[in-house]
Amino acid sequence: MHATVAKQLPKNYKLVYDILRGAGHGVHFTMGEIYAHARRKRPAIGFSTVYRGIARLRDLGWIDEIELPGSGSAVYELKGRPHAHFRCERCGEVADVHYQLPARTVARLAARTGGRIGTAMVMLRGLCRRCSV
Amino acid sequence: MHATVAKQLPKNYKLVYDILRGAGHGVHFTMGEIYAHARRKRPAIGFSTVYRGIARLRDLGWIDEIELPGSGSAVYELKGRPHAHFRCERCGEVADVHYQLPARTVARLAARTGGRIGTAMVMLRGLCRRCSV
DNA sequence: TCCGGCACTGAAAGTCATATTCACTATCGG
DNA sequence: CCGATAGTGAATATGACTTTCAGTGCCGGA
Structure with a gap:
């Protein structure tokens, strides 16, 4: 490394x-x-x-x-590697979520906006397993 | 309204x-x-x-x-309605992008994290059409 | 070995976008 | 007309960076 x-x-x-x-x-x-x-x-x-x-x-x-x-x-x-993040609205904990917007989707969105997209971030919010009980 | x-x-x-x-x-x-x-x-x-x-x-x-x-x-x-946002890293302009994570995808991610996902936001960054010339 | 310079350092001060507190004031159902 | 509650502007507080300042240390060259 x-x-x-x-x-x-x-x-x-x-x-x-x-x-x-x-x-x-x-x-x-x-x-x-x-x-x-x-x-x-x-x-x-x-x-x-x-x-x-x-x-x-x-x-x-x-x-x-x-x-x-x-x-x-x-x-x-x-x-x-790129990934999404989940943040619990109650305890504030942040967890990695192995997901990223498909390249094809990003390309399609870039074509639609007419610009160049460098990064796409996905942020999820809600209640984590422990807090949602 | x-x-x-x-x-x-x-x-x-x-x-x-x-x-x-x-x-x-x-x-x-x-x-x-x-x-x-x-x-x-x-x-x-x-x-x-x-x-x-x-x-x-x-x-x-x-x-x-x-x-x-x-x-x-x-x-x-x-x-x-829910949508994604694109922000130009040069001029700072923010534009709406008509896109949202498919409900099916969100459900799959929720199942994987074990919690409850309330909102999913997609933020795109790059250069807008004018700034990318 | 000695020197000049630039990188690195800690403390302190500055910035910036909110948030909150305080001392009123306006409004509304009686 | 009255008291309670909601709304108001100015001033202040907050939190998370970000930069400045006055050294200190380390390194390559003479």
Whole structure:
């Protein structure tokens, strides 16, 4: 994986990346949660550094930033294949859903709008299994 | 339509609704734009009143609030049938796209997550026709 | 080894779009 | 006319980023 390149990252940014990588795919963190984890490993680290680390990793394409409509804050996860997200309106939990709009559908929509579609995101909202009981 | 019920709205909320209704379907406004329009019609109106008007109309289900991932602010439009949104990454324009996830697909995803899916939103991002030249 | 520079850092301050609080005021059923 | 309730504008608070500032550290070249 990115190991060899990762070595060139400033150590604090690497620390941030390791938090996400350690959790694995499908685990989501808010900026605040990542900061909390980072402080546990390196108490003197500042919020700005974690923030800049996230920004760098996102720009490098190593992590995905998911903007949750209506939640006020974004969540981050290890870069993976495109997928949809489900957010429970009661507990706020965010779960990955293995689904993406068929390429054919996206192409059809692009033709209809006359522009170029870069990304298509699907956001599902409702009650998760636990909260819907 | 809602005419009879609309009469019961406080006049300032009705003013806000009329701005959206006057523009028709498929036209999007940010909170700030709505406030600007409102002031033109009633210069003494306060931001809070417009804000509360929007909140009320949204709760009544007369307008839709669309949270645009990564845009920092939501846009509002007259309530209509469910549809997807396309946002140009260059000019920021938001356009309606007549498409919604097939009910069958949503049902299949709900079964897979084990929860209940209330809404499914599709957000497309890319370059609009004018910006993609 | 010593130096110049640029990347990296933490704390603090700034931004921006809402949300909420406060002290009235207008309205409506009696 | 009255009291309760809803509506109002100004001001303030909030939350999540985002940028600025004043160093610090590290690296390649002389």
